[in-house]
Amino acid sequence: MIQELQNFLNQNLEKDKIESNQPLKRRKYTVDGSQTQYGHIGGALGPDWHSGLRLSSDLKRKVTIEYQVEVKNIFSHEELINSGKSCCKLKEEPLDSIWPVYVELSNNKIYGCDFIVSATGVVPNISVFQDGNNLRLGSDGGLMINESMETSLSNVYAAGDVCSPSWEPAQHWFQMRLWTQARHMGSYAAKCMYSSLANEEIYMDFAFELFSHATKFFGYKVIILGLFNGQKLEGKYEILLRFTPGLEYIKCVMADGKMQELFSLGKQIWKKHLKT
Numbered sequence: 001m002i003q004e005l006q007n008f009l010n011q012n013l014e015k016d017k018i019e020s021n022q023p024l025k026r027r028k029y030t031v032d033g034s035q036t037q038y039g040h041i042g043g044a045l046g047p048d049w050h051s052g053l054r055l056s057s058d059l060k061r062k063v064t065i066e067y068q069v070e071v072k073n074i075f076s077h078e079e080l081i082n083s084g085k086s087c088c089k090l091k092e093e094p095l096d097s098i099w100p101v102y103v104e105l106s107n108n109k110i111y112g113c114d115f116i117v118s119a120t121g122v123v124p125n126i127s128v129f130q131d132g133n134n135l136r137l138g139s140d141g142g143l144m145i146n147e148s149m150e151t152s153l154s155n156v157y158a159a160g161d162v163c164s165p166s167w168e169p170a171q172h173w174f175q176m177r178l179w180t181q182a183r184h185m186g187s188y189a190a191k192c193m194y195s196s197l198a199n200e201e202i203y204m205d206f207a208f209e210l211f212s213h214a215t216k217f218f219g220y221k222v223i224i225l226g227l228f229n230g231q232k233l234e235g236k237y238e239i240l241l242r243f244t245p246g247l248e249y250i251k252c253v254m255a256d257g258k259m260q261e262l263f264s265l266g267k268q269i270w271k272k273h274l275k276t
Contacts, residue, residue, distance in 0.1 A: 008249045008265070009218055064090065066105055071118050073104040080110070087112050122177035124162045138164025147204055148196070149189040157193055159185035170209045172226045172260065180213050217265065226261035227253060233260065 075083065080102045087102060087110045099112030124142040129135060136144040136152035142164030149157045160182030165175060175181065184207040195202040213224045230237050233255055240252040248266030252259050 005249055005265075008243065008245065064111075066107065066109065069105040069107050069109075071103055071116075072106045072108075074116065075102040075104065075110075077102070085110055122161050124164070126162055129162075138166065140164055148192040148202070149185065150192070150196075155196075157189045159189040171232070172210050173208050174211055174227075174231060176211070176213075178213055181207075184208075220265045223262065223264040225263075226259075228261045228263050230261070 075085075077098050077100075080087065085104070087099075089097075097112065100114060101116060102110055102112050103116055104110045124140065126135075126137070126141065126143055129143065133153065135156075138144045143151050143158040143162055144166045145151055145158050145163045147167045149159055149163070151158050151163075161177045163185070169175070184205065188205045188207065191205075192202055194200075211224070211226055211228070213222075215222050227233060230253055233253070237253050237255040237260060240254060242248065242250045244266075248264070250266070251261075251263040253261035
């Protein structure tokens, strides 16, 4: 299945990106100013992280993929020269090209880059809250919260990447520190705080019943629902796959005759296609 997904995406690697001037349907958040007491502020790794960056090149578009590698070193041009190491040259790249930054991978290959995006996951940033406080922490280092999003300190709430739920999660939900989950958690935490002040009972939001995420990848709409990688199923599941080159890649994880997950990657027209 991984090979089918790679084949599905590879045909799009060489295509030029078509810029769209359509209105943004997603709610977008901005911050006044670029400096705080903690330093520079940049976009989170959500759909708008690259806003304001030029992601095109003067070279003919050619994508090189290196599998199963990690970033080993990062060099400036001067540091690369002093290291005595050489840079891999791409087909269309001039021999005397100089790049702003160079990355060395764990397979010892070095590439010149305009900039580097290295995404390795999220670590809860709780240091600013720990001084003088006795907050309980989860096994992953986040602030432990109860079903009302309240920490171990009364009237102190946490949501998003910084927290770790302590309740038994629903069968088809798990925490993955994504901007969509952070948004749902923040909204629910606000409801919990209001309910506490108003002395009203509140029930856990449906967002904690089913893992869900929507994004775009290579111009395709991506919808993920439930246990998209067979989590919690201990390998006791089967997969139904529909793969149409250039149109759609749809995967369903089935267990005990019930759908546990849906992974859909396709053009906007795939909804109409499914009806047929």
